[in-house]
Amino acid sequence: MNSRDDSLEALPLRDDLRGLSPYGAPQLEVRVALNTNENTHPVPEPVVRAVTRRVTDTAASLNRYPDRDFTNLRTALASYLGHELTEDNLWAANGSNEILQQILQAFGGPERSVLSFVPTYSMYPLLALGTGTRFIAGERAADFSLSAESAARQVGEHAPNIVFLCSPNNPTGTALGLDVVEAVYEAGEDRNTIVVVDEAYAEFARFGTPSALTLLPGRPRLIVTRTMSKAFALAGARLGYFAADRSVADAIRLVRLPYHLSSVTQATALAALEHHETLLGTVEDIKLQRDRIVDELKRLGLTPAESDSNFVFFECGGDAHAMWQGLLDQGVLVRDVGIPGHLRVTAGTEAETTAFLEAVESYLARS
Template sequence: MNDPAAPLDSLPLRDDLRGMSPYGAPQLQVAVALNTNENTHPVPGEVVEAITQRVHETAASLNRYPDRDFTDLRRALADYLGHGLTEDNLWAANGSNEILQQILQAFGGPGRSVLSFVPTYSMYPLLALGTGTEFIAGDRAEDFSLSAESASQQVRAHAPDVVFLCSPNNPTGTALGLDVVRAVYEAGEATNTVVVVDEAYAEFARFGTPSALTLLEGRPRLIVTRTMSKAFALAGARLGYFAAAREVADAMRLVRLPYHLSSVTQATALAALAHHGTLLATVEDVKMQRDRIVDELKRMGLTPAESDSNFVFFACHGDAHEMWQALLDRGVLVRDVGIPGHLRVTAGTEAENTAFLEAVEDHLSVR
């Protein structure tokens, strides 16, 4: 009855789920894991102590439901982001994936569509599928860039209910110009399109790269999503959030599950935000190591993208899966993103990146 080998086809699944595979990167036991864009620096001891203390204080009241509207957390997130935002402009959930799911639950759904420009974050079509929203795969240029003219033309052609703009984009690591965001928003005026700018990696952007947070004023259908998984090194805490007009945050209350953010999650995030300076101290080191990877891969004759994230997307000039396996054989796990001739590597610690670069050079010397 509980045979794990029993096919899913034996269950009365929805037709659109048949033949699908769950999302997930390989979780292999390797010496150097650089495949999921985590911040590989450990959480500093003083922050661990602060989180432990706050959770300890919260534990005594776990018999009660958490603050349903997580007011203190929204206020702390608004203070962190600045830009004149208040707690009324903030919303949070269990990771930015749940944030995106709630957005589609509110503004997508059966008979509605979401447009994004591929290659981009591979969860977008899965989130669309799970919410009954049609996913429209928009086009990018051959070099994976996206211009304001092309993006706006595609929005007008498809008239989607929601647009997802990933900036910096995953897997390419490149940030969008604000002209693209403006053009997409204006193109969606006639159809009341909600525009979501996914800034999961925003803290790693190169100097001078603007955030779409600067465009929120006067744009009630613009949403900017963020996460504490990357720059804050809190992937295990599962805390994502967005900034938008007050009415957008209010709309999320219609679709969220009751008490969806646990007391422990709220306590962890509040303690982390109180020590955000300490946590974000690793960001500059990650950026330096990212740029080192770019420079070294160029030296080896490969073609990496200039990155605004904590990872590097690069052309292998050969069989990507062959290189992926060769690196894995040397104890280094990177991400095969399914784009022919390309791989993606997370910028880890100096030692981890050295292991990666040595493994790449070793592979190139023998292929």
């Protein structure tokens, strides 16, 4: 019998997909899993009951297609975001990855390009590949920062059709200044470049960190994406969304699959938004644990980045994979992001954070 690899090779697969591996972090059974930036706090019981009621009410009509334009959900998302946004400015899909894919389907494609500044979210080049869009790997400074001047210069040099700005950046965790967003937008004026600010972790930003939502008025080519996977603790619900000029949502309608957002997904998201204050109650605790990780890693002689997200990117002072394995051997799973000498850890509950810090201290003592 042929192996799976041989069977795959026998298929008429696209040449640019041959030899690639699917995206995905290790899914291992461990004592403490802090590798995928989930909100590790369980969904509060009042929200579980609210979701259950809404989904139960929806179940009787599952023989019918869902509201194709999910108007009630878009209205609720606009209300949550504020900034004088209306349902016409909002769009949603099955996770922010599908949102980004739809943006590439509408504005990217063959003979078009998307620029992002690496290291950044590793799905960007894969989404570009899937839509036939050329991915351009822009550069950051040695400390992984990105200045307005450098970003604008690279946009001018490469003339991309789309720019992805991850803020707070994954895996490094630090938010961009709004001057970077403004400079990129202006630099793309001649090319009519779409600028996407991926704010998946925005709710975890440090006090005083502004959102690119404040820049939307008067900028019809600017899109700000968000997710309910992180701060809302709804990674399993798969709900991502964006805010933009209404013309952008109209453009996405041209490429979205019909009825792409199920009735169950819409019901779950609506229940969560009705209880957003309860769900977001864990955010401050997560930020406290994140800052605790930063402080303790410094005390242990490591070099963490200041974080506006629910994770910490840190220089581990040696072989990153060896430390990753050493922590795993103690039942703590973090993320090896493939950057030499660096690892990333999600800020979990107080107990999970303590387990991680104790594992790091134990590993360092033995190294």
